[in-house]
Amino acid sequence: MRNENVKVAIWGFGAMGSGMAKMLLTKKGVDIVGVCDRNAARVGKSIFELLDIPRGDRPEVIVTADIDAVISEKSCDVVLTATDSFTEKAFPRIKLILEKKINVISTAEEMAYPQAQNPELAAELDRIAKENGVTVLGTGINPGLIMDLLVVVLTGCMTDVTAIEAKRVNSLSPFGHAVMEEQGVGITVDEFNRGVADGSLAGHVGFAESIRMIGDAIGWPVEKIETQMAPIVTTVDRKSPHGFAAAGNVAGVNMTGQGFVDGEVKINMIHPQQIEPEMEGTFTGDYITLKGSPEVNM
Numbered sequence: 001m002r003n004e005n006v007k008v009a010i011w012g013f014g015a016m017g018s019g020m021a022k023m024l025l026t027k028k029g030v031d032i033v034g035v036c037d038r039n040a041a042r043v044g045k046s047i048f049e050l051l052d053i054p055r056g057d058r059p060e061v062i063v064t065a066d067i068d069a070v071i072s073e074k075s076c077d078v079v080l081t082a083t084d085s086f087t088e089k090a091f092p093r094i095k096l097i098l099e100k101k102i103n104v105i106s107t108a109e110e111m112a113y114p115q116a117q118n119p120e121l122a123a124e125l126d127r128i129a130k131e132n133g134v135t136v137l138g139t140g141i142n143p144g145l146i147m148d149l150l151v152v153v154l155t156g157c158m159t160d161v162t163a164i165e166a167k168r169v170n171s172l173s174p175f176g177h178a179v180m181e182e183q184g185v186g187i188t189v190d191e192f193n194r195g196v197a198d199g200s201l202a203g204h205v206g207f208a209e210s211i212r213m214i215g216d217a218i219g220w221p222v223e224k225i226e227t228q229m230a231p232i233v234t235t236v237d238r239k240s241p242h243g244f245a246a247a248g249n250v251a252g253v254n255m256t257g258q259g260f261v262d263g264e265v266k267i268n269m270i271h272p273q274q275i276e277p278e279m280e281g282t283f284t285g286d287y288i289t290l291k292g293s294p295e296v297n298m
Contacts, residue, residue: 005031009071009102011093012082013037013050013063015176015242016107020080022051025058034070035063067093071100078103085109085182085205087118091125094136098128104136109205111138112148116212142168143206143213146286147269151210152217154288154296161218163291166210167270169284171277172252173240180243184231184250185275192231192250203229204271207257211267215259222267224260229253232274240275251275 006029010017013035024030035047042063048055050063064070071079079097081104084090090108097104114122129136138144147166155161172183182202184192195201207227215222234251238244245251252274259267277284290296 005029006078007031007033007076009034009036009076009079010082011036011067011070011079011097013039013042013047014082014178015174017080017082018047018051019174020082021047022053025051025053031059032061033059033076035061036065036067036070037063038065067096071097071102073100074102075100076102078105080105080107082107085178085202087111087114087121091121094125095128098125098132098134098136101132101134103134104129106136106138107140108138109140109143110209111136112140112143112206113209113213114138116209142170142271143209147206147271148210148213150298151214151288151290154290154298155218157294158290158296159293161290161292163266163268164214165268165270165287165289167287169277169282169286170271170273171284172243172273172275176242180275183253183273185240185243185252186245187250188248189231189233189250196229201229203227203253204255204273207255207269207271210269211257211259214267215261220259220261220266222259222261223263225257226260227255227257229255232272234274234280236279238274238276238279243275245275252277 008030010021024032043065045063047061079102081093085108087110090106094104125136146168151166184201208225211222211225231250232252232254234245234247236247238251254272257269258265288298
């Protein structure tokens with residue numbers, strides 16, 4: 001049985017990284033031993049000051065821009081990375097940590113199931129982790145749980161599955177500036193349509209990962225994935241901690257996706273996300289419908 005606290009470092013101290021830190025500070029058995037972030041407004045400051053939490057008798061932790069000043073070989077047990085959405089961009093950072101013989105937990109959406117779109121990078125991360133005796137895990141609420149892992153778990157009570165629908169009505173309000181940009185929050189409808197056309201607007205990242213994860217888990221050979229993006233246009237001004245959408249502009253994205261098996265849509269994903277959805281009568285929730293025997297509705 002382990003007697004020492006788990007030593008954690010955090011790379012990326014925006015909305016997600018700082019949120020993880022705030023949660024960890026409420027837990028027993030965990031010590032935050034370092035934080036790396038390049039934002040000049042955070043560098044050199046105490047995490048307790050940034051989080052507006054009394055330090056108490058905990059050791060001081062100052063945000064630094066240099067990851068090599070935060071971690072060295074085996075200097076902590078795990079690094080939480082909250083810097084990227086895409087496996088290709090997250091890869092160099094994760095590789096650096098693994099080669100220092102430290103475990104990694106990544107919030108990058110594509111890292112929830114990296115083999116879906118980056119099988120070579122996924123295999124390389126697996127190789128590096130094993131070579132250094134550590135692990136790498138990509139996880140999150142979605143992708144990583146609600147629209148994929150939970151779906152897979154629920155199919156375990158069925159004798160057969162014929163169709164799957166997962167719907168997540170989500171608020172973007174807790175997320176930071178990077179997600180606001182990915183979702184097009186605050187831009188005009190014309191700008192949104194141009195972003196969709198030229199590929200510069202990401203929308204929700206993770207449908208490919210969720211659909212492939214489900215397909216691989218239950219033995220469905222997914223042959224094709226299609227996705228669609230439509231703007232959610234607000235009729236009132238909306239403001240969140242990290243975003244603003246004026247009336248008539250985009251408050252979020254209604255993202256849909258389909259996984260095809262044997263020429264038919266077998267996996268259907270519905271995921272509208274926007275800032276302050278309650279301002280126009282939309283309430284958040286998660287819904288899963290599994291067709292088959294027995295039918296499951298959650």
